[in-house]
Amino acid sequence: MPPRTSSPAGSEGRADTAAADCAPLRIAVLADSDTRWKWGALTARRLSTASEAGATGRPVEISGLLLRGRATPTPRQLAEVGEVGVEAGRVREVTAVEFLHTVRDEAYDVVVLALVGGAVQAMIHGLAALDLPRRPVVVTGYVGVVYEKLADGLLLRHGADVVLANSRHDAARFHAVYEGVGADASSVTEAALPFLGGEPHRAQEGRDTVVFAAQPSVPASRADRTYLLRRLVEHARLHPGREVLLKLRSKPGEHTTHIEELPYQRLAERIPGGLPPNFRLVYGHMGEVLDRTDLLVTVSSTAALESLHRRIPTAILSDLGVREALGNHHFIGSGLITSWDHLDGGLRPEPDEEWLAGQGVAADGTYGAAYDTARVRVAALLAGPLPRLAPYYTPATAPGYLPGILARYHLGPDGHPLPGAVTPRETGRVRGAVRETVRNAARGAYRHGVQRVAPVIRRMGEL
Secondary structure (H helix, E strand, O other), rough: OOOOOOOOOOOHHHHHHHHHOOOOOOEEEEEOOHHHHHHHHHHHHHHOOOOOOOOOOOOOEEEEEEEEOOOOOOOHHHHHHHHOOEEEEEEEEEEEHHHHHHHHHHHEEEEEEOOOOOHHHHHHHHHHHHHHOOOOOOEEEEOOOOOOOOOHHHHEEEEEEEEEEOOHHHHHHHHHHHHHHHOOOOOOOOEEOOOOOOOOOOOOOOEEEEEEOOOOOOOOHHHHHHHHHHHHHHHHHHHOEEEEEEEEOOOOOOOOOOOOOOOHHHHHHHOOOOOOOOOOEOOOHHHHHHOOEEEEEEOOOHHHHHHHHOOEEEEEEOOOOOOOOOHHHOOOOOOEEEOOHHHHOOOOOHHHHHHHOOOOOOOOHHHOOOOOOEEEEEEEHHOOOOOOOOOOOOOOOOOOOHHHHHHHEOOOOOEEEEOOOOOOOOOOOHHHHHHHHHHHHHHHHHHHHHHHHHHHHHHHHHH
8 A cells, every 4th residue: 555644633544544445445366276266256256245244335456366386277267267356457377476576566455365275374474474564464265165184274274364164064173173283263254155156946847957067186096087977978878858968177288276187078088889969068157057957966076065055956976985085075964975876767865954054055045144254354354453474384383394385485484585586577578478488388298297197107007
């Protein structure tokens, strides 16, 4: 923010208040994948939306920053995320150090860290090292179902002013983890997934559409992914009057939040007899696909929560077991766990209402108030002096863990950039083009290694 100038006695407080009321609320979203960008941008929008609770009444400016890495979303992925309320011209790619310099120079009011846990921790230490006279409020959270690395991911997010929990169930778990290690748990704030919405499901005469929501890394093996694809194709053949869609997250070569070594598109090319005419591979915004869905099937995708929010019949597959490695153990007690055999026979699972109430899907119509508590907390933080960022992990509490995390983002143990990590913001056009070419080539090589070379090496190791 620009420095305040002195004003006549008695009018200074009123002038400052009026200026604060009129100045835009400036929010920066830093994301490292397409899904986290969607979560971060929509979270920023939810937090800044005027409501009876925590309304600021100020205009809002949201800037998008994409953390450079293996999963940096492509323009196509950004477009497919759908409307998130951020202009394309306000989205740009940065390194971790460039992000910190941007925060230092731009004086944001709020920063939303939509990142993997290690990156969140690094940015918290980097922001603390800036030692700004007025720092932004730091908000973070999870993009979906938290079914693995609960303690690891949560402690890496500790230190943010607000750690959003997507449900009452998650909020209780988050509190337990922080309090269990003696960390301050006051940052944990119950909300909901920011991308829930759409019209409630209504059956339409003549429409019968089954959608399988694929996941990039669940399951991981070729045999398991081939099995799921085969059963989906068989379901389409068993029901020729039914439209069967395989909803894909990315095209081959693109990366999402998780690495996809074996794209279903490649496996579909090898289906004996080819794909039936009522079976299609689809991309696009999940909400638009759900608009025409009559049954959503998945292993453990967050799409199940979007579907349940709209009261669309939803099935969680048990065919490969109910296991922590698959994430479908999260749905124990939901009433939704079933198998392809039962779905082929016409079963439509009925969700357990008590389970639903604890999962933040707000199918009861309370979603409009889901962010009220978070808005109030952010508004209170903006109104008062902010304490120094104090993450649980420090060089004293985690000397064998923290330095390695910070080094991945070119930060030293004290949170300051390592020597050589600082890149001038303005560079020559030719040098910039060369760097962009090298980065694109490196990403292409990495993706080729993940999707082509790594599976071959793994199979050789199993011989």
